[in-house]
Amino acid sequence: MPETTQHNAxxxxxxxxxxxxxxxxxxxxxxxxxxxxxxxxxxxxxxxNNRVHSLWxxxxxxxxxVSDAKVLPGEAVLDCACGTGDxxxxxAKFTQASRVVGSDFTSGMLEIAExxxxxxxxxxxxxxxxxxxxxxxxxxxxxxxxxVSIAFGIRNVQAPERAIxxxxxxxxxxxxxxxxxxxxxxxxxMRWFNNFYCGTIMPRTATWIARxxxxxxxxxxxxxxxxKTRAEMESMMGExxxxxxxxHAMTMGICNLYRGVRS
Numbered sequence: 300m301p302e303t304t305q306h307n308a309x310x311x312x313x314x315x316x317x318x319x320x321x322x323x324x325x326x327x328x329x330x331x332x333x334x335x336x337x338x339x340x341x342x343x344x345x346x347x348n349n350r351v352h353s354l355w356x357x358x359x360x361x362x363x364x365v366s367d368a369k370v371l372p373g374e375a376v377l378d379c380a381c382g383t384g385d386x387x388x389x390x391a392k393f394t395q396a397s398r399v400v401g402s403d404f405t406s407g408m409l410e411i412a413e414x415x416x417x418x419x420x421x422x423x424x425x426x427x428x429x430x431x432x433x434x435x436x437x438x439x440x441x442x443x444x445x446x447v448s449i450a451f452g453i454r455n456v457q458a459p460e461r462a463i464x465x466x467x468x469x470x471x472x473x474x475x476x477x478x479x480x481x482x483x484x485x486x487x488x489m490r491w492f493n494n495f496y497c498g499t500i501m502p503r504t505a506t507w508i509a510r511x512x513x514x515x516x517x518x519x520x521x522x523x524x525x526x527k528t529r530a531e532m533e534s535m536m537g538e539x540x541x542x543x544x545x546x547h548a549m550t551m552g553i554c555n556l557y558r559g560v561r562s
Contacts, residue, residue, distance in 0.1 A: 315340070316514035321521045331433075331457040335405050338382070338455075340513035342407035346383055348505045348516075360554050361386045362393065364448060364477045367547075367558055370394035374445035377402065377469065379434045379462070380452025384412030384427075386479075390448070391423045400444075402432040434462040442471045450479040454526040463539040470561040476541060477558055480532070481523040484552035493553055497523065529555055 315337040320327055327333065341348070349357045364386065370376060372395035378387040381401030391399045403409050409429050416424050432438050434449065434456055447466045456462045466476050484490040497520040505516040527535065529546055532555070536544045541559030548555055 314512060314514040316518045318517075321514075321517060324518060324522055325454075325525060330455075331404075334455045334518075337513045337515045337518060338405040339407035341509045341511050341515045342383070342405070342411050344509040344511075345408065345411070346385070348508055349385075351508070352501050352505055356550055356554070358385065358389075360479055360549055360556070361389050361450060363547075363549065364450065364479050364556055365389045365393050367556065368394075368446045368448065368475050368477050370396050370446055373397045375443065376400070376446040376448065377437075377439070377444040379432075379437070379447060379449040379466070380404075380455065381412060381429070382408045382450075382452070384415050384429065386448055386450045387412065387427055387429070388415065388419065388423070390446075391419075391426050396426070396446075399427050401427065401429045402434070402437070403429075404431060404433045406431060435465060437465045437469055439469045441468055442474075443469050445471055445474045446477065447474065448477040448479075451481065453478055453480055453532075454522050459527070460535055460539070463535055463541075467539050467541065467561055472561055474561045475558060476536065476561070477556070478532070478536075479554060479556055480526070482529055482548065482552050482555040483524070485548075486551055489551045494524070532557055 315333040324330060370390065374396050375398040376390045376396045378390060378401045381387045381403045384401050387399055387401035390396055401412055409431055412429050416427050435458055447470055453459050453462065470476065484493055502516040502520060533544050533546055536557065536559040540562060542562050544559040546555050546557045
């Protein structure tokens with residue numbers, strides 16, 4: 300495993316989030332910088348925590364996103380907020396895309412992604428490229444990609460509507476936007492269990508696994524419960540210009556998959 304950035308090594312000695320800030324985290328003017336520091340701090344344990352705390356469902360959710368993207372041979376894919384590259388790699392493994400780009404604004408996450416790419420078979424690894432970029436200001440020309448994806452990252456963006464606009468800009472006509480994001484189960488007993496698990500159990504066990512002092516695993520469940528509803532997400536995609544917007548609830552609504560097509 301590579302040594303990650305100095306942010307990660309120091310484990311964010313000063314917490315990125317204090318308790319008071321968590322009550323209005325999506326409106327915090329410093330959200331961008333705080334999220335970046337937080338993910339640098341937890342990069343090395345991120346994959347393990349994802350597997351454990353999704354009960355190994357996170358990879359199945361990503362595979363469903365790849366399948367529903369309907370990538371054609373030779374198409375180009377951009378995976379924004381790619382983190383350690385799980386979804387980026389899934390697009391390379393399970394499609395015949397000619398180019399798969401993973402972008403993230405956190406250097407510590409990209410170091411892990413590059414390490415994982417180097418372990419892939421050469422024919423897969425050479426189709427993947429990573430770069431550091433902000434989803435709100437993508438460094439790509441208009442109509443550069445056929446598919447844009449973002450998994451569990453849209454709620455971490457300072458201005459989600461701006462990022463959605465960027466996704467629309469870089470997609471070609473007929474291009475698909477795929478968004479994976481956590482949700483709230485509609486079935487009351489499951490919703491109660493999920494809230495208890497995410498609000499009480501997961502923050503403690505994930506913090507212990509990560510040896511984290513950044514406040515990441517207090518932020519993450521609060522960011523889900525205070526983010527946009529499923530209807531609001533679909534509306535935001537429609538307002539950005541996407542057509543044929545729909546969503547699919549997975550694992551009883553714990554995760555939602557959104558899909559929209561650029562006109």
